[in-house]
Amino acid sequence: MPSLQEARALDAADPLAGYRGLFALPPGVVYLDGNSLGALPLGTASRMGEVIRKEWGEGLVRSWNSANWIDLPKKIGAMIAPLIGAGPDEVIACDSTSVNLFKLISAALALRPGRKVVLSEPGNFPTDLYMIAGLEAQGLAERRLAERGELEAALDEDVALLLLTQVHYKTGAMHDMVRLTEAAHDVGALVLWDLSHSAGAVPVNLNGCGADLAVGCGYKYFNGGPGAPSFAFVATRHHAALQQPLTGWMGHAAPFAFTDDYAPAAGIGRLLTGTPPILGMVTLEEGVRIIAEIGIERLVAKSRALSEFLRAAMADFAPDLPCVSPADPARRGSQLSFGHPEAYALSQALIARGVIGDFRDPDILRFGLAPAYLRFEDCWHAAEALGEVLASGEWKREEFKQRAAVT
Template structure:
């Protein structure tokens, strides 16, 4: 694809995918091409009204009665079922609340309890830092040995000592999509359980938790699910594991009789036993409203649009900025919903692009990451992004001393 072809090709693709263009369901500033939805999703139109209702009517008028009259008590499981529709989980297997770190900590302890006679946790060395910290912390607590392997090496490293395999479904830097069905099946054949981090896949592509017999999974609510900054995370526990699920953080919300105020913990039946403490209702209700942006659309529809957009963006960057060292997979089935490239001045590039209204993000040491939230982006937006990138580089705007990484507080 040449640079002269970009506009015509974008127009043709936008017409082809017009039925899945949901830009009018989101509140985005005029003149902004937002390519950071894989860090913080855009604001869905229904969220401000939902939050105002939660504050003024539910909290302000109905006060504590809202736990019953407005369904606050049931919200962690109700919203969990809404997330489940996007990640392929039947009702009653996902609970929402707390942070991804807490949910991962909880899930790893549950995995250890499911495989008490095994001593190794297998993970990828390049996983998101929080995942690495939590894995190391839990390993110390339960007596695991942490072993690292690349996704391609996982199969060969599965032995009788491996209790759990813990991986991110999509690499947060490059956008590489891992083989969730294949890795899960291989781990099960070796007697291990699998814990998947879905932060960069939920809401962007099919996951198929039930279909692929995943054991445990976690994810955040603020990226492709558009739940807002600090939106609560979710935890998935396959129904077959509910009876044996050990909640290492046994809060009162997960008690079988939470209002009995018993002095001894007894876990609730089903996914409710994965609940911990009082949920953050305002952010939980914001997430619930945000998920309605997917109404009338299947996750397969989102994936078809996403693949077209990321394929086009990858081609556009290669055509307009041929010196960009693309690191996101070229093959569709291996790519999540982002396009990333390496550049020694990556941080300055991201800042210069943002100054021009093209918002992406930077990942150390040298990655420019362009997240593609399919519902609210068009192919025409991506032409703008690619051409703006070319202009920034040609004008040397990315070399502005104010954007030297030496001046960045990390």
Template sequence: MTADALDQADPLASLRARFVGAETPLVYFDGNSLGRPLSATGPRLAAFVEQQWGGRLIRGWDERWFDLPRVLGDELGRIVLGAAPGQTAVGDSTTVLLYKAMRAAVAARPGRTEIVIDRDNFPTDRYLADGVARECGLTLRWIDVDTSSGVSADLLAAAVGPQTALVVLSHVAYRSAYLADASALTRIAHDAGALVLWDLSHSVGSVPTELDAWDVDLAVGCTYKYLNGGPGAPAFVYVAAQLLDELEQPVQGWMGARDPFLMGPSYAPAPGIQRMLSGTPPIIGMLAMQDMLALIDEVGMDAVRVKSVGLTEHAIAIADATLPGVTLASPRESAWRGGHVTLNHPHMREATAALWAQDVIPDYRDPQGLRIGLSPLSTSYAEVEAGLASVRVALEGLTG
């Protein structure tokens, strides 16, 4: 089918008009790094300044803000995470929450000496795992993976053992878009007696997740990619109910204390997910994602996933047919692929720079990869076709 026919048949096509800038000719292939804002978000932010911040002032903390990290966490759990209430909170950056979760997890497995992580995991995850291992006197056990795929059951089973305290995995690989079998990999880690921390940053809002059903221990994810929370929007952390009162996170701030306003001489952790918080929550940073959560709730994650698969399959088909010399660096089967596609060519770095100058915005990832992030609700099939036509022209200009 042509791009126009696909757009006409797309039941979610009309939602594109709700996003700022979607009506312009700019082609946006970077929704997996920073999502477009919804048109409703500007008025929401303005109303907050005028009515809540400006109108209620400090009273806002008692009326709503103090509970917002947990209230919004429960909404994330219900709409996109497959998590029952009381297990998810919003606050801090992805990096900070990953650190907290890693340190808490290894402390909960005393006597074990290893953290297992793959060499192609997102740099922050690898850097943090290295730092936590050095802090705690542990060893990193690395899993070597193909940069066009990710961690399989066989690879993980060969890496874990009686010394494994924690396994750190990404649900969707940032480079290849490999979609891990979270349920199977979690079970393998548990059979070895280890805890598992999942990074959901490249899947949440694009790929359905079922954290409770998968028996996940901990998960962290950002909210500025497919959840459209804006630059630097705070991340979320999930801790399974059975672990909540066992884990002790290392950044002991007043917001995670049992009685934050007691201001006592010593720290006692709050019960439940509140203990994963540290400092004053970034309320303004939580506003934009609420509009996107409402939109996803309106259409359902299953419909979002259908559109995502359709867009990535369309991109792969066009690349196969029109981009000679380009190789697919993502799984070809949609069951193993998240919401983006990576295309390799020796001149992709230069092509990316040329495309940006023409208002075609993908991003580049070594080795030689043009990464096309297709945010399902704000991207059209025609946009995919137009963008890849520009990729073809850019490569032709570089290769003669």
């Protein structure tokens, strides 16, 4: 049985221990929801203050040039690139994940004329499926869903795009990107990977697996703040032919020429649409800077060590609670998920004890493992608290069964 002493010894030997001090973590709170909203980097508030007071307050419109606001989307994209196995000119920070999905699904369909099928799996993150459905309603796409084990058999010459999330948001199960990308390419289809639950915590090698397109989230493991800008990846080989449908002025080849007709910018810049939200970009830059400094290899190593420690502790404190995440840490994301018919009430009872995980409908209790700031001691206390909640039956209290607006 993992002990508190063992957890503290692991924390003392942790090469990433010093990074915890870069984040605002309330005392008495065990935060296991960084895969939904990352913790606040302490440097973000001071950086935002500087941008608001000096760059905006004093520099005014001049700061688009003097503070280099105009280049933030590409600059942040280049910082993210090595964390996902991409080149610095293949990634850009912009818009939301949903908007980037729409742009890239549309662009993929345009790159495969005569094909309309977008293949995904049931239970994929809803916005991915909703964006396909929205294009289907316009007569531009045809949605096809296949169970995880049947995806390769569902690939045929009608498929324009395979759209999958690398790490499943509920279970943490991870797709084999290399095998599925190759299978899609064998039938002439493109592949779009959603990295929202993986980028910054698990191994991703977009160019290594030959991926065509990808999107990802800025507010989970990158700690960019609620609603932080997303990022998008397009392999260099597709840059010249890529036609994104939201032809806004910032994606123009010469946005300040103010011509009446649209001409796309060269390279990844054509994925821009409207004016970048500079305050959101600044907070994203602060979060990404820390994660990039740590490096993906060290983040992955600690993530797997944390998840194995938590899994062992859970097996001792809550032995009857089934883990629905893959047992092999190399086949799951940076999370552990457990099944229980009253998972929502359990999550609320834990929150009342200062252990913040989350719930996914209908019966998933999910614990995210953000390796930049999470401790082994946190994992031990979370398992202990869950064991006590289950043993005491306190989760049965009516107050814990009342659903909040956001769960």
